[in-house]
Amino acid sequence: MSLLSLQTKLTAGVMSVVLAIASFSSLAAHPNLVITQNDVIKMRSALDSKGHFSERYYSLKSQVDQEIAFPSVVPVPKDGGGGYTHERHKKNYQLMYRAGIIYQLSQEQKYADYVRDMLLQYATLYPSLDVHPKRKVKSQNPGKLFWQSLNEAMWLVYTIQAYDLVHNALTDQQINTIEQQLLRPVALFLSEGQPTTFNKVHNHGTWATAGVGMAGYVMNEPEWVEKALYDLDKSGKGGFLKQLDLLFSPQGYYNEGPYYQRFALLPFVTFAQAIAHNEPERKIAEHRDGILLKAIDTTIQLSYNGLFFPINDAIKSKGIDTIELVHGVTVAYSLTNDTGYLDIAKQQGQIILSGDGLKVAQALDKGLATPYEFKSAAFGDGNDGKQGALVVMRTQVGGNQALLFKPAAQGLGHGHFDKLTWQFYDHGNEIVSDYGAARFLNVEAKYGGRYLPENNSYAKQTVAHNTVVVDETSHFNASVSVGNRNAPTLNFFETSNVGTVSSGEISTAYNGVELARTLALINVPELDSTIALDVFDVTAQAEHQFDLPLHYKGQLIDTSFALRANTTQLAALGSKNGYQHLWLKGQAKPKNGLAKVTWLNDNGRFYTQTSLVKGDESFLFTQIGANDPNFNLRNENGFIRRVNGQKKHTFVSVLEPHGEYNPSKEYTLEAVSRVTKLEYSQQGDLTLVELDIKGKSYLVAINKAQNATKNTFTFKNKEFTLNGRLGVYAMKNNQE
């Protein structure tokens, strides 16, 4: 049963919170967390019909059958992430959870027995355990079964559900053993035992509160639920509700970025379902104007071609098919009946065996899916939505394209120092890229599978991104705490049929330096093409060196200027702040005019960045890989536009996708940039860019005024009217 349906049944919260603390009315019911008794009845009746649900059921049942044919193994904790005992305990909680579901649906005793026996094995092991031998040095949150309590909390989230699912098959004595020797100690260890983690407004805290809160429902400990919701001291300063209030912006953006957003989503969605089923009067789905649904939807929006935009610490292969988002989409469809979510569910190709999962499965059976609409939007950052924003621009003109612009807040410890950076995607691939996290998840040989040292020394540093670096020093001097206190400002965002434009600025990334960037993704339907316009203003009180890197994906094809390559020796570009990881492969100082760099992406298309330069910029061509003794980094390419000794500089450029390279079919089209003119001027608050492309002339006007009302201006003796922020005007045809 969905959150909403349960809640709308209730006219108002009848029971007082005081009463709720005493005991739960639904106490006798098992299961009653994500899956309710009522869900079970409906699910059982769907097993005989052909369709997505029964298909998933029989496939999972056969998997579980294979697994439970082996004796269960509950090893003494020994290994860190990726190691045997770590992976075994992870597997165990997933297996118990699945076996529990199969038990409820099949009503076959053997599945309950398997879960029961494993729980009893854990109940024997757990009391003997000290903190994990492979815990991280100085860690505030070691686990016992796992090296960090985060994994322990995840274990509890799954295991408490498994326990709830098999509860009615257990004897009182078994219940007593499992609760007293295992579930209570784990819940207490994760709450009272680690108050800092439990109360922290952070995804680790969400897993802990979700596990402990659900244990409270199952074991009739309303106090635990209160603490999970409102902090150990029930002050409301921490806890699950505070996490819902602070970790998402009003638009549902999680300030660590989509990689952690999808990770954080699961305990939010899971615990919220449990709350809705046990205490509908809390109206959790309506909390903060439906923040949970917004959070789910925003996670989907922050993907391209099935993968999340890899901002901050993000492993790039994570995408919308992640199990956390499968749960999220399942709940989102159940809450809204929006058939766009079925499109995502279809792409995910996974069905959850729950009441909501049944609803999705049956809708998919009926072919109700409609295309999910990816939109251009500015997702406000911070709990008030005013700490900058993460901006997504999209278009279908000339292919499926996306531009990500990041005038967003720091995003806690996993945040990167990349204010106002951007990324560009086309025809399924990264074109202007972000390194993501430097990490090989669970690969023991790579720093134990943890974040690599190069994550700090390179991936987080500003130069690893596509934004301005002043004096080879990262934003906020790479201080997370300073970064967390200083968000950029989103000046404006607008989307219309001519394209999408956004502008952001920050004056705190460096002392005495203002960074302001305006990016526009402009449709040029006459050319079946899109261009990205970038105007980056740097204004400083003193003279500095300004670097603007662009990390491109592909093979360099051509430059419009002579490039002096370092052919026999390479040296690192710098000694710190990420520069020590860049080999300087070549450099150039293009003359006044247009400086073009063309590369070929693996998608078989060409991309040219045309920069408007005055002869004062150096172009430094780099490859990642210096000071990398363990070959931990990917050897990707980029170039840095650099000016020295400047107080003020404007980096102007357009990025232009063009042509096609098809060696298989043996044709190559438009391998050469079509941009023949790029000029830039200001008229008060108006930025005016003249652009000639493929014989057509355009004037692009961007109104940067605080309030963009209708604006009439004259340019080259012609009069123009601009409504809103972005105007694109076809000028005379120069040539054909």
Add this chain to the structure above:
Amino acid sequence: MSLLSLQTKLTAGVMSVVLAIASFSSLAAHPNLVITQNDVIKMRSALDSKGHFSERYYSLKSQVDQEIAFPSVVPVPKDGGGGYTHERHKKNYQLMYRAGIIYQLSQEQKYADYVRDMLLQYATLYPSLDVHPKRKVKSQNPGKLFWQSLNEAMWLVYTIQAYDLVHNALTDQQINTIEQQLLRPVALFLSEGQPTTFNKVHNHGTWATAGVGMAGYVMNEPEWVEKALYDLDKSGKGGFLKQLDLLFSPQGYYNEGPYYQRFALLPFVTFAQAIAHNEPERKIAEHRDGILLKAIDTTIQLSYNGLFFPINDAIKSKGIDTIELVHGVTVAYSLTNDTGYLDIAKQQGQIILSGDGLKVAQALDKGLATPYEFKSAAFGDGNDGKQGALVVMRTQVGGNQALLFKPAAQGLGHGHFDKLTWQFYDHGNEIVSDYGAARFLNVEAKYGGRYLPENNSYAKQTVAHNTVVVDETSHFNASVSVGNRNAPTLNFFETSNVGTVSSGEISTAYNGVELARTLALINVPELDSTIALDVFDVTAQAEHQFDLPLHYKGQLIDTSFALRANTTQLAALGSKNGYQHLWLKGQAKPKNGLAKVTWLNDNGRFYTQTSLVKGDESFLFTQIGANDPNFNLRNENGFIRRVNGQKKHTFVSVLEPHGEYNPSKEYTLEAVSRVTKLEYSQQGDLTLVELDIKGKSYLVAINKAQNATKNTFTFKNKEFTLNGRLGVYAMKNNQE
């Protein structure tokens, strides 16, 4: 109508060759090259039925309709490959050919008119042309419409068919103009005008003879056909039949490798069809024991996951869906009715609008396709099949794997200096890789789209491959002519249920140095795994430096030995023979024992090369990209095993695929090599390798005797019997 059906109709060659020279009996018939009048009747009748054929017809018709809506453009030749006029003339001949087919099938006059008008435009232009302005300096074979006559010959191959298809729609005057001003001059230019190219036993010669020969059929010039078949002087020293005799081995391997094989295939297949239709008495399909069919089949065999093995000059994205092989597979199915070819046709997803194409389409409509069987085989090289061989080993144990071993001949000008090199493929990807050709086909900015200078300076050099380099000098000192005169020897090849083994050697790659390599792809079904065993013996008269490079695809994960990386400076490894293009990223000198290098491929799997070393080998880790001023090379990784001052050295190693890295689903399995023991010994002609992997012990025995009969031997006090070349024996279990 197929080659075979036409031929089997005839009991014997009734007409003498002398008679055939005088005139063709089929003279009046148009069309009568690849498509006959009879084919046209059958094809027309298939257009009203739903299916692959009519679908392709209507789709092509609509494409052609779009194209012919524009006025035809026949520009004065100006640009080289990839340039406008080059691409336009290519497009024109394809368009004329297609419009000709649509004319025959639709019987609508407008298609014939379009071809006619374009032919007349060409007839006006052609007499005014001198050789192409962008012809290559010193080229013996410039074209007029194109920079090289190869393209001009391709133009003729298509255009003569187009002309044949619309012939019956032309007036006598139009026929006269087109033949006298265009087709005859082109045919004469490509034959008498360029005797060296026309007579050359080389794919350029095949295109020329095919074009000229077909022109002979269409324009009733039996003399042209004779010259096309038997050399301009009709001596049989050159010409199409000599090409069939010399360019393919008896097994149908084309000595330049599969990339050029598929390219060469089209004129062979096309002209052969025309010969069969016009002069069935020549029994062209039966020529040399059906060499044409073998050539087609071998081209398919020399692919992995849809792409050709990239030996020699090869662009790596070329694969079985190339149009040349679509024609080839169409003919192969028609000749054999082997439904395995339909599997390939299905993967190609293209239907040829011809009589044979109709047969394929109808068979696909009926769902007759069965899986095409890729086999382990040694494809003999050279016209006698005895100039070494190209060896393919395949297995399905532990995934779809292929090992390519190359004790093959040089393969003319496009050959690489890589005797005894190997490549390895698993789960769809390259694992141990070959650079292929250094070329961006038709990309003007990259050296005019031609082979890059780095193709000679790097891609062809021995160090760019996975085989031994002596004293940093390439095989045959990189002399093509020396290479062509000296092929390796295939010692043996054997495939059985335990695996596949092959051995080859060459003593002429270097003066006074014998290179002998034995490779085995061994199934270990108990471990659901395969390993590749490599034993490379180098024996020299004097002391030398021996290098054995391994170019791996992926990210270095771990080495079992300490690696001294060059972290702040990189230098080129050498100054010539390809070494100048390698950055030395790090080095190590592993101690006596097992030296492991583990990498992670993009397919999410780990691969470990375990080398058996005695403490005398250095491991040099390299990245391609030094001395590359225009960023022409891909920056791929490798390592070189090196010994100095040796007369004799045996490089022993196993390559082991293992585990899985799945950051999306957040699991990592078996990231660490399971090989714990590797020992090597010789007993007479027997090579004995002890291998412990994942707690299991195996003895691998390879019989290198000239004649491998039943062999009984004792090893560690146990007796073994080896039938054939390769034995794999499970020994005691060391541990579990």
